[in-house]
Amino acid sequence: MKRVSVILPVYNEAGSLPTLLTVLNSNYPDYEIIVVNDGSEDQTSAVCAQFDAQLIEHPYNMGNGAAVKTGMRHASGDIFVTMDADGQHDPADIKNLLSYISEYDMVVGARSFSGQATPQRALGNWIYNTFASYVAKFRIKDLTSGFRAVRRNVALEQLHLFPNTYSYPTTLTLAVLRSGYSLIYTPIRVNQRANGKSGIHLVKDGSRFLMIIIKVCTLYSPLRVFLPVSGMMFFLGVINYAYTYFVGGRFTNMSAVLFMSGVIIFMMGIISEQICQMRYERFNSEN
Structure with missing residues (x-):
């Protein structure tokens, strides 16, 4: 018992x-x-x-x-x-x-x-x-x-x-x-x-x-955090670009920053996911 x-x-x-x-x-x-x-x-x-x-x-x-x-x-x-x-x-x-x-x-x-x-x-x-x-x-x-x-x-x-x-x-x-x-x-x-x-x-x-x-x-599970944030930044970039294109016919620095931020955050999530997997593998090998 x-x-x-x-x-x-x-x-x-x-x-x-x-x-x-x-x-x-x-x-x-x-x-x-x-x-x-x-x-x-x-x-x-x-x-x-x-x-x-x-x-x-x-x-x-x-x-x-x-x-x-x-x-x-x-x-x-x-x-x-x-x-x-x-x-x-x-x-x-x-x-x-x-x-x-x-x-x-x-x-x-x-x-x-x-x-x-x-x-x-x-x-x-x-x-x-x-x-x-x-x-x-x-x-x-x-x-x-x-x-x-x-x-x-x-x-x-x-x-x-x-x-x-x-x-x-x-x-x-x-x-x-x-x-x-x-x-x-x-x-x-x-x-x-x-x-x-x-x-x-x-x-x-x-x-x-x-x-x-x-x-x-x-x-x-890092991507559960990084992926939504990345997607939101990319989506805001699309909205900003659409607005500036139809209003002024141009691509602004703000749109570029938002697109780049989305890509960078996504890549950070991928790296964090790999680190997480390595930690799992090390834990399993020790036990």
């Missing part, structure tokens, strides 16, 4: 931890429970000492993603389950996630539209999901969900890509899909946060999510 490690990144969640750890210890006594205290300023350490859980302390607040990376490095299980410690995720859904793990490399808990923190967040997540689905060539239902089960070898293979922030689920999802591993989404219940507010900011973290999507895309 495969061993399961539940990883809880924690920052000032002493109020919700007792209930969560009580349920985890009673319902999953054989699971390894790892609490990573990410520089909390409350009684998190004292709370964890009362339960059967492994506590790992960060000397200061390093970020949600950094806490997850620390937990995965210390976990001994064959399956990693990550979830929030703020009371939002229902531990009962762990069984649902694990029911698929024999067939898939990663199982992600998908929140419904009404399960999002705010309508603005729901709309933002829909935009991210749509863009990421284009990048991954796979329908992504919940890009930012932190409630997931993943095979140990798959998670550790992608660990070096994780950022230290809240956007690690975005990176892990795209990296798993673009690496050729299998993924499935399953509905989960979402409870009200114990502290009543999210640590994710729509504008600041939203722009970071978009940059991570582009970064992971260029790392695994």
Whole structure:
């Protein structure tokens, strides 16, 4: 039987931890429970000492993603389950996630539209999901969900890509899909946060999510980024040339710049694609 490690990144969640750890210890006594205290300023350490859980302390607040990376490095299980410690995720859904793990490399808990923190967040997540689905060539239902089960070898293979922030689920999802591993989404219940507010900011973290999507895309499938940009530049060149030709009967420098930019960006995409292929071949030879 495969061993399961539940990883809880924690920052000032002493109020919700007792209930969560009580349920985890009673319902999953054989699971390894790892609490990573990410520089909390409350009684998190004292709370964890009362339960059967492994506590790992960060000397200061390093970020949600950094806490997850620390937990995965210390976990001994064959399956990693990550979830929030703020009371939002229902531990009962762990069984649902694990029911698929024999067939898939990663199982992600998908929140419904009404399960999002705010309508603005729901709309933002829909935009991210749509863009990421284009990048991954796979329908992504919940890009930012932190409630997931993943095979140990798959998670550790992608660990070096994780950022230290809240956007690690975005990176892990795209990296798993673009690496050729299998993924499935399953509905989960979402409870009200114990502290009543999210640590994710729509504008600041939203722009970071978009940059991570582009970064992971260029790392695994560069032409999915370079080709549309190249095509757009070439198309603008055609539009500009058509306008200047019919208005003034001439070919302008702006048209030339747009055409050249399209060609250069396309060639950069080809080179990036070749580098990506070389990286795959080197990784496969090392394993």
